[in-house]
Amino acid sequence: MTRFEFNTLVVRYTESLRGYALHFTHDNEDANDLVQDTMLKAVTYHGRFKEGTNLKGWLYTIMKNTFINHYRRFVKTSSFVSRSEEISNARLAFSATRNASENKFIMEDIKGAMTGLSDEYYTPFSMYFEGYKYHEISEYLQIPIGTVKTRIHMARKRMKKALNAYKYERS
Numbered sequence: 001m002t003r004f005e006f007n008t009l010v011v012r013y014t015e016s017l018r019g020y021a022l023h024f025t026h027d028n029e030d031a032n033d034l035v036q037d038t039m040l041k042a043v044t045y046h047g048r049f050k051e052g053t054n055l056k057g058w059l060y061t062i063m064k065n066t067f068i069n070h071y072r073r074f075v076k077t078s079s080f081v082s083r084s085e086e087i088s089n090a091r092l093a094f095s096a097t098r099n100a101s102e103n104k105f106i107m108e109d110i111k112g113a114m115t116g117l118s119d120e121y122y123t124p125f126s127m128y129f130e131g132y133k134y135h136e137i138s139e140y141l142q143i144p145i146g147t148v149k150t151r152i153h154m155a156r157k158r159m160k161k162a163l164n165a166y167k168y169e170r171s
Contacts, residue, residue: 006046010039013059019059024067030057034070038063079144113162117155125155 017038021031040050041062049058115124127137134152138145 001051003046006049009041009055010042010046010059013056014039016056017059019062020069021067022064024063032065034063037066037070041066109166110159113159116162119159121151121155121158124151125159128152 010129014035017035018031021034021038022028025034026073038059042059073107084101117125124137124141127140128134132140134145139146143150
């Protein structure tokens with residue numbers, strides 16, 4: 001299927017996608033934005049569509065995943081930004097009692113817990129912590145991806161046990 005034929009088929013589903021987008025957003029403008037993002041992704045990644053499969057289902061899946069990703073991003077950013085002008089008394093007391101030297105002690109404890117890990121756990125855990133994906137770690141260490149996941153999981157458990165003193169300090 002040529003790119004033009006694919007684009008023509010995608011455009012045919014615009015109204016159907018708009019209705020589906022309204023189901024998620026409950027707002028016309030947000031629904032139009034979601035449809036536009038979906039169409040853009042579909043056209044951009046048209047090579048990943050397998051001819052003969054359900055195009056409408058593929059588009060709906062793109063839309064659902066796009067909406068979920070936008071929602072997660074919104075929740076993450078709005079949890080960091082306070083929308084009120086004032087800081088609550090509880091937050092003020094919390095920020096006034098914490099200081100940089102306490103953070104230094106915590107970081108030293110974390111480093112100590114990490115150095116307590118054996119190399120087989122330390123390397124995959126530190127790579128994952130630095131942002132490497134499981135498959136990248138697997139390729140670098142030349143071990144199966146399941147082994148990478150297990151070692152990271154075991155490292156987390158050991159770190160959690162070593163840092164047990166901080167268990168109830170979260171607010």
